Amino acid sequence: MNITETAVNTEAIISVxxxxxxxxxxxxxxxKDRILYFRxxxxxxxxxxxxRNISLEVEQGQTxxxxxxxxxxxxxxxxxxxxxxxxxxxxxxxxxxVAALLELGAGFHPDLSGRANVYINAAxxxxxxxxxxxxxxxxxxxxxxxEFIETQVKFxxxxxxxxxxxAVAVHSDPDLLLVDEVLAVGDEPFQQKCMNKIREFQRxxxxxxxxxxxxxxxxxxxxxxxxxxxxxxxxxxxxxxGIRVLREGYERDRVAAAAKERASADAAEQLAGAVxxxxxxxxxxxxxAAGAEPIAPGSSLTFTIRARVNSPVDWITxxxxxxxxxxxxxxxxxxxxxxxxxxxxxxxxxxxxxPDVNFGRERLIISAGAETGDGVTIAQLQNAGHLDFAPDPTxxxxxxxxxTGAINSVERVS
Amino acid sequence: xxxxxxxxxxxxxxxxEPLREIGGRGSRSTxxxxxxxxxxxxxxxxxxxxxxxxxxKNSTLGVVWSLMRPLAQLVIYYxxxxxxxxxxxxxxxxxxxxxxxxxxxxxxxxxxxxxxGSILANxxxxxxxxxxxxxxxxxxxxxxxxxFVVQFxxxxxxxxxxxxxxxxxxxxxxxxxxxxxxxxxxxxxxVLSAVNxxxxxxxxxxxIFLMVFFWASPIVYSVTFVNEALQxxxxxxxxxxxxxxxxVLGMQKAMWVAGVNDPSQxxxxxxxxxxxxxxxxxxxxxxxxxxxxxxxxxxxxxxx
Numbered sequence: 001m002n003i004t005e006t007a008v009n010t011e012a013i014i015s016v017x018x019x020x021x022x023x024x025x026x027x028x029x030x031x032k033d034r035i036l037y038f039r040x041x042x043x044x045x046x047x048x049x050x051x052r053n054i055s056l057e058v059e060q061g062q063t064x065x066x067x068x069x070x071x072x073x074x075x076x077x078x079x080x081x082x083x084x085x086x087x088x089x090x091x092x093x094x095x096x097x098v099a100a101l102l103e104l105g106a107g108f109h110p111d112l113s114g115r116a117n118v119y120i121n122a123a124x125x126x127x128x129x130x131x132x133x134x135x136x137x138x139x140x141x142x143x144x145x146x147e148f149i150e151t152q153v154k155f156x157x158x159x160x161x162x163x164x165x166x167a168v169a170v171h172s173d174p175d176l177l178l179v180d181e182v183l184a185v186g187d188e189p190f191q192q193k194c195m196n197k198i199r200e201f202q203r204x205x206x207x208x209x210x211x212x213x214x215x216x217x218x219x220x221x222x223x224x225x226x227x228x229x230x231x232x233x234x235x236x237x238x239x240x241x242g243i244r245v246l247r248e249g250y251e252r253d254r255v256a257a258a259a260k261e262r263a264s265a266d267a268a269e270q271l272a273g274a275v276x277x278x279x280x281x282x283x284x285x286x287x288x289a290a291g292a293e294p295i296a297p298g299s300s301l302t303f304t305i306r307a308r309v310n311s312p313v314d315w316i317t318x319x320x321x322x323x324x325x326x327x328x329x330x331x332x333x334x335x336x337x338x339x340x341x342x343x344x345x346x347x348x349x350x351x352x353x354x355p356d357v358n359f360g361r362e363r364l365i366i367s368a369g370a371e372t373g374d375g376v377t378i379a380q381l382q383n384a385g386h387l388d389f390a391p392d393p394t395x396x397x398x399x400x401x402x403x404t405g406a407i408n409s410v411e412r413v414s
Numbered sequence: 415x416x417x418x419x420x421x422x423x424x425x426x427x428x429x430x431e432p433l434r435e436i437g438g439r440g441s442r443s444t445x446x447x448x449x450x451x452x453x454x455x456x457x458x459x460x461x462x463x464x465x466x467x468x469x470x471k472n473s474t475l476g477v478v479w480s481l482m483r484p485l486a487q488l489v490i491y492y493x494x495x496x497x498x499x500x501x502x503x504x505x506x507x508x509x510x511x512x513x514x515x516x517x518x519x520x521x522x523x524x525x526x527x528x529x530x531g532s533i534l535a536n537x538x539x540x541x542x543x544x545x546x547x548x549x550x551x552x553x554x555x556x557x558x559x560x561x562f563v564v565q566f567x568x569x570x571x572x573x574x575x576x577x578x579x580x581x582x583x584x585x586x587x588x589x590x591x592x593x594x595x596x597x598x599x600x601x602x603x604x605v606l607s608a609v610n611x612x613x614x615x616x617x618x619x620x621x622i623f624l625m626v627f628f629w630a631s632p633i634v635y636s637v638t639f640v641n642e643a644l645q646x647x648x649x650x651x652x653x654x655x656x657x658x659x660x661x662v663l664g665m666q667k668a669m670w671v672a673g674v675n676d677p678s679q680x681x682x683x684x685x686x687x688x689x690x691x692x693x694x695x696x697x698x699x700x701x702x703x704x705x706x707x708x709x710x711x712x713x714x715x716x717x718x
Contacts, residue, residue, distance in 0.1 A: 084544050112468055
């Protein structure tokens with residue numbers, strides 16, 4: 001499924017028309033404050049625009065991922081769609097039955113049993129008692145609560161809460177499912193179960209709007225991504241592109257923070273700076289600088305660390321490739337290759353060549369560093385650059401392969 | 415990511431509903447609010463049920479507790495005001511008299527006080543799902559009505575035991591008094607529950623308000639005393655214009671046989687007409703209260 005295919009059914013289920021949301025922040029709350037500072041009232045309140053002029057049409061059957069930084073307005077948009085808050089200007093139109101899973105255990109009363117809460121929650125989601133009776137066993141089964149269904153909900157663990165809430169929501173036969181980040185609470189098998197349920201919903205042509213910080217989750221299930229930044233839509237459409245836009249935003253912040261840190265650490269480094277890492281260049285086999293366009297799988301890459309030795313020291317150097325989330329995908333240093341680094345002052349270029357790279361991540365961050373032989377850090381160059389790799393056309397993950405497949409019929413083993 | 419989702423092409427669900435604007439900047443028409451509540455009537459029933467069950471969930475005596483408070487009040491007023499202050503001398507069947515007044519009064523005061531807190535008490539729900547928010551004050555009204563029914567049954571049993579079962583056309587005052595208190599109480603609860611979100615002081619204010627109204631109605635003293643003191647002056651007319659007073663009097667007229675049969679007791683003229691007028695005014699108040707509520711409810715989720 002992708003956008004162009006689902007565009008065949010053009011029936012919108014949600015239509016957000018030029019909606020904005022303003023929050024007013026009051027700095028005084030007590031009556032005393034209000035009377036004392038009555039004249040300067042305007043000063044004590046400040047406006048915060050959580051969303052600005054958002055227009056969005058969601059067609060039936062789409063799975064929309066809302067992504068963005070913390071505070072970018074994605075949860076506010078979800079609440080707007082859910083009708084929980086009203087837009088300051090503009091309008092939100094919607095049809096069909098909605099089930100919203102915002103935060104944990106919406107509407108559970110701690111003093112009542114799981115069973116009583118299931119009935120109340122189902123009624124909140126629009127199910128009649130008779131309809132709830134029909135799906136009750138499925139709900140208990142799906143949640144995995146078992147005999148605890150008769151226990152008061154206040155004794156549940158947070159995982160049990162979410163499981164029960166999710167189970168009720170998905171069994172309420174919604175046309176539109178709104179999910180906000182709640183799935184992160186469940187354990188892995190349950191998350192897997194939820195994802196399967198979401199895929200089942202997709203096949204049944206239901207519409208899902210998902211807020212998530214996990215780019216992987218979004219990439220996994222969504223057919224469309226909307227990236228929000230400071231209350232505005234910065235990207236709407238292809239999921240892969242959306243994640244790239246989001247990560248560029250992350251990287252921008254990261255580079256800015258790193259630059260600031262470097263500036264303050266500079267003075268201290270001058271003293272200990274027996275070695276400076278000046279730059280890391282990456283070139284492809286034909287000698288061109290890599291990074292301008294995505295690197296095709298199978299390319300050979302040469303990493304050249306440019307270092308300056310200021311005073312004689314025994315040192316090693318190397319580089320690291322990290323994912324956007326900071327996970328180390330690969331590292332290599334002179335010690336591993338048993339290269340002797342020169343100790344005399346001067347400028348050196350240390351080259352490492354990787355043949356046949358087949359990284360599957362779409363973007364990797366390069367860092368380089370120098371250490372003494374005993375592992376004391378002398379110099380570091382964080383975020384020396386980044387590499388983009390062509391996406392894997394067949395599979396997915398940290399690495400990629402020119403994969404092939406075959407299906408043969410085999411004899412049944414009895 | 416298409417290649418990871420090798421499902422069959424999705425079948426399109428049919429939703430026969432046009433796109434409808436939701437929320438709509440806070441205020442909805444009264445009619446659409448009413449239809450929404452009617453659509454959610456099953457939920458309303460469940461919320462009332464939840465309110466009652468959760469209240470006594472962990473107590474051994476359970477619902478008996480909803481009787482303890484009025485019974486304790488009955489004993490206090492019977493002993494302190496009836497016997498020590500001597501009110502019982504001029505009021506026949508003083509126990510039934512006091513309990514009749516207390517029963518209808520506690521209906522009103524419970525609607526107002528638990529209705530006022532109802533939006534705050536359900537903050538968790540309001541922040542997470544959309545429901546017509548009137549449903550929460552209404553659930554509080556339902557809970558109060560349940561307690562009223564329990565108390566009322568006790569009152570009926572008491573009249574049977576004392577051989578004073580009220581079987582007369584005066585019983586028509588009973589439904590009128592109940593409807594009057596429910597309508598007026600709901601109107602007040604709707605406005606205060608919404609205002610309470612923005613100004614939490616309301617919760618404390620309401621206690622004082624209820625205390626004043628308790629003593630401003632002939633619950634523990636007979637209206638005959640008021641008539642003797644005020645001698646039909648305009649202040650007495652003001653006193654009798656209080657809808658709570660009228661409801662208490664209507665309830666007494668229906669349930670307190672000894673008082674109705676006692677010629678020395680004072681009853682205001684045209685009590686039924688007065689109550690009907692009060693009911694009309696309360697209905698207008700209820701309509702206005704709903705307008706205020708729907709105006710204020712748009713910002714509930716972010717203020718809670």
